[in-house]
Amino acid sequence: MAKNATIESKAQVKAVKKTAKPIRGTIIIISGLVFLCFSFILSISLGAADINLSTIYNAFFNFDTGVTQHQIIRELRFPRIIGAALVGAAFSVAGALMQGMTRNPLADSGLLGLNAGAVMMLAISFSFFPGMPYVYTVLLSFFGAALGASIVYGVGSLSKNGLTPIRLVLAGAAVTALLTALSEGIALYFNVGQDMAFWYAGGVSSTKWEHLIVITPIVIIMIFIAMRISRSITILSLGEEVAVSLGERTVRTKLISILVIVVLAGLAVSVVGAVSFVGLIVPHLTRKIVGYDYRWIIPVSAVVGAVLVVVADLLARTLNAPFEIPIGALISLIGVPFFLYLARKGGKEL
């Protein structure tokens, strides 16, 4: 019996692997990276002050502190774009892992309360420890994301029918409402409302080199870990039984992915604020392109997510210049119709 189950499971895994489209994946990754470079340049040159290409070139290779435009590029625009790309990759990989691990097509760190938890911790850190080094802020942010996730999953698993996707989303909505209300209360009490308004709406405009130094290595390490466990995630995404029958150590995989999810989400929120839907949209698009094998989904999601947020940030800056549209709102406007489409279609998946 057990042997049969194993054979069947192996067949399933094979079938999934067959859906993988390595050539397409490679093309997407390469063209994505090229596109990313292209949007980097576009992003640097467009904005409240337009800058031409030769100035950009000079800013990197013949930097002159006397030239304002060089300063703008080096100190404002460049860190901002790197920040946007990292945040996009982080949210997307976190979303992909969540969707794979929980087999929940509606999973996203924003929808499931992780982002709100991180924002609440940011409110606390601004209120109680103003001027705290950025590293500690990031750590608190992880803790907040973990808090949000555990409440949502706790409520979900307490309920009689278990962790259905819809139930999790509803619990996520309520937890988000609660944690946001709490952070508003805290922010009002300590008069940091003005600082916090930024985090609710979302934006990468204040990204600085000192932040990037902290987050860049962590994001890269986390994505690397995600890639290492991607094979196990693929098997988990076929269901607990399949994974067990193939001798997978599911608990270990789950723990590692939870850690990666919480760190990536917390980190991204500490840079950009509570931006939802990136982690929802990107993995879905990616699956459409490269199939269901997470060894491809994760890296491609990272690239696609980076492109999405960089482009969204570019639009946020230029659509209504000189004002900025909060990037979170902009992405929500794309994300909500997408979510509705999934929720409608999802008779089978949900």
Added chain:
Amino acid sequence: MMSQKTAGLIKRQKKAVFVGISLVVILIVLFVVSLNTGVMKIDPLTVIKTVFGQGEATDELLLFEFRLPRIVIAVLIGMGLAMSGAVLQGVVKNPLADPGIIGINAGAGLAITLFVTYFSTEVGGSVFLMPIVAFIGAGLTAVTIYAFSYKKDEGISPIRLILVGVAVAAGISALMIVLTLKIDPKTYDFVATWLAGSIWGSSWNFVFALLPWLIVLMPYVYFKAKVLDVMNLGDSTAVSLGMNLEKERRTLLAAAVGLAAASVSVSGGIGFVGLIAPHMTRRIVGEAYRYVLPISALIGGVLVLAADTIGRVILQPAEIPTGVVVAIIGAPYFLYLLAKLND
């Protein structure tokens, strides 16, 4: 057998009346407490004196022009939202329905924002248009949500309705934030306050704008209590009892949207009241709508007035928006219901 049943009914009626009276008493106590709390403290005796026209001019101004209208509005919107929630829960047969959670409030808020942007609130008379504007916005949103959660072969699945509502609410909030960039800073403040759920309209004008809606819709809904009871028995029973189900559903839904929209047009987007109040009520007086409706209205009034008073007092001189206080109470309750709910 029969007499036992009647005895049970009488007992329940007595209980409902008792609960109703106690709630009115609580409301009055809260009313007095709320009147004399705030940044400027007035002792209870002065409050009573002033209420009877024996006080000083400054106290009179503070009480009658600032605190009293705000308290009245808090109670009225609490009632409106609670009743709206009770009706919604009955009509869509979903215990998690609430005008805030399913996005009706957000739709009203968007319409109000547009209205405030293009016709400033300062213009006399426009205050009375606001509930109508809110109703249009909320109505369009309700239709959208209904359309998205309807599936040909399954009809409306209760939980999908909530899911779609949550998403629509998120989308509308995002749209409001984007809109705020097009408008002047003053209107921006308005939107920010609205989203946080402050009671922002606190003069008698707003009371008079809101009141007619409640005076018409609350008795109308109460008059339909029997219909809601029958709906509760299931579609086939309702039809076999000769009810025009679709028509009743539509009118009741419109009434619920109207109640929520009118309330929200003078307050911010306060969620969870329409969820909590009817649930608490059902626990106390059972399912019969002729008790559920008035008692939830009272609980809703108490809840919002209490939240507003707490919000005004706890962080003096800053105010916590009422919606924030309600969410801190309401969200855990929603989670509790979610965990308990069977599909």
